[in-house]
Amino acid sequence: MVEHYEASNDATITLPRVEEQIPTEERIPTVVVDDAHVIYRVHKGAGGGTTPVAALRRLIKRTSAPNVREVHAVKGVTFTAYRGEAIGLIGSNGSGKSTILRAIAGLLPVNRGAVYTQGQPSLLGVNAALLNDLSGERNVTLGCLAMGMHPDHVARIAPEIIEFSGINERGDFASLPMRTYSSGMAARLRFSIAAAKKHDVLLIDEALATGDKGFRKRSEKRVRELREGAGTVFLVSHQLSSIRDTCERTIWLESGVLRMDGPTDEVIRAYEAFSNSK
Numbered sequence: 001m002v003e004h005y006e007a008s009n010d011a012t013i014t015l016p017r018v019e020e021q022i023p024t025e026e027r028i029p030t031v032v033v034d035d036a037h038v039i040y041r042v043h044k045g046a047g048g049g050t051t052p053v054a055a056l057r058r059l060i061k062r063t064s065a066p067n068v069r070e071v072h073a074v075k076g077v078t079f080t081a082y083r084g085e086a087i088g089l090i091g092s093n094g095s096g097k098s099t100i101l102r103a104i105a106g107l108l109p110v111n112r113g114a115v116y117t118q119g120q121p122s123l124l125g126v127n128a129a130l131l132n133d134l135s136g137e138r139n140v141t142l143g144c145l146a147m148g149m150h151p152d153h154v155a156r157i158a159p160e161i162i163e164f165s166g167i168n169e170r171g172d173f174a175s176l177p178m179r180t181y182s183s184g185m186a187a188r189l190r191f192s193i194a195a196a197k198k199h200d201v202l203l204i205d206e207a208l209a210t211g212d213k214g215f216r217k218r219s220e221k222r223v224r225e226l227r228e229g230a231g232t233v234f235l236v237s238h239q240l241s242s243i244r245d246t247c248e249r250t251i252w253l254e255s256g257v258l259r260m261d262g263p264t265d266e267v268i269r270a271y272e273a274f275s276n277s278k
Contacts, residue, residue, distance in 0.1 A: 030201050030232040031081040031104055031121070035113035038074040038099050038256075073099045075256040076113070081201075081234070083118075086227040088243035088250035088264060089236045090271055096256040097236045101203045104234070119200030122147075124191060132179040136167055136189055139178060143193040157196055164222075165192035166215050188215055195222045198229050205236045220246045240268055 074096045081087055089097045102108040103115050105123035130139045140161050144154040165188045167173045167181070178186060194202070204223070223246045227233050237243055243250055243264060250267040252260040254274075260267045 028083040028118075029080050029116075030083050030118040031234075032116040033077055033079050033100065033104065033113075034116070036074055036077045036100070036103060036110045036115055037072070037112040038096070038103055038108060039111045040071040040073055041068050042071055073256050074103070074110075074253075077253070077256075077258045078113075079251060079258065079261055081232050083232055084227055085249055086223060086233040086235065086247040088247035088267075089234060089253065090238075090240065090243060090250060090268065091253040091259075092255075092275070094255075095253040097253055098205050099256075100253065101205050101234060101236060104201070105203055117201060121201035121203055122194060122199045123203040123205065124194040130178050130186060130190060133177055135177055136162065136165075136174040136181070139189065140174075140193055144196060147194075147197045149197065161192045161196050162189075164195075164218060165189045191219055195219070195226065198226065199231050201232045201234070202226060203234045206238070216242065240272075244268065 077096070077100060089100070091097050099108065101123060103110055104117060105121045106115075106117070107123065131142070134142070137158065140158045141154055144158070144161075145151065149157075162168060162174045165185075167185050167189055173181065173185065178189075181189070191204070202223075220242060223233050223235065233246075235243060235247055247264050249262065250260075250264040251258065252267050252271050259274075260270055
């Protein structure tokens with residue numbers, strides 16, 4: 001059963017050209033983004049007209065607040081992701097990469113168009129929630145239980161998750177509160193927890209950008225394992241080497257527009273040429 005949410009009832013699905021690269025018997029869609037538009041409403045700061053009475057007047061008159069502007073973050077993006085794919089998302093800062101991931105995860109509604117997903121996508125970002133007052137070990141346990149794992153299974157794999165994260169390489173940090181961790185240590189632990197489970201769709205937003213070379217190699221290997229296990233992985237990263245090593249397909253967004261969708265090497269070459277010409 002394909003779950004979906006959409007901005008209009010008459011949305012239609014348009015499959016991208018990349019579908020021609022995959023044999024028919026293997027093309028099982030997991031994510032369909034159809035002409036998606038995401039518009040943020042940004043408050044420019046406090047000022048006149050922000051009182052409850054003023055807000056009620058605007059509601060009655062159907063007018064906008066004078067200090068609110070709209071940012072069209074994603075503009076008519078369309079693509080289809082398939083089971084077993086690892087897809088890189090690249091683009092300049094503010095190009096809409098994180099926004100489209102949040103829309104796929106169901107955390108951000110689209111204003112027009114539609115997003116359809118198979119199962120429940122899991123978004124892993126550098127700001128994924130962990131409890132700062134609890135130890136790393138306790139966060140591992142709670143994180144795995146929250147993903148639906150059986151307690152006995154969690155007890156078995158928790159040491160493997162901690163070892164994978166590398167947080168104990170310079171001492172017994174697993175027993176210390178999360179507030180004592182560096183941002184890199186916390187990011188590695190977040191990824192290690194999320195990657196311990198097979199996901200239908202795993203969305204990774206810059207979570208591999210922190211950590212040493214050894215951790216990046218382990219994490220890239222784990223992404224390939226998730227893909228080979230019939231999952232779909234989206235990876236946002238400014239480290240193009242991680243995209244090359246992990247993803248066979250890449251989507252390039254620029255200023256909210258899909259500029260290119262195809263084999264990773266071709267898309268990255270075009271993106272680098274564009275970046276060097278600026």
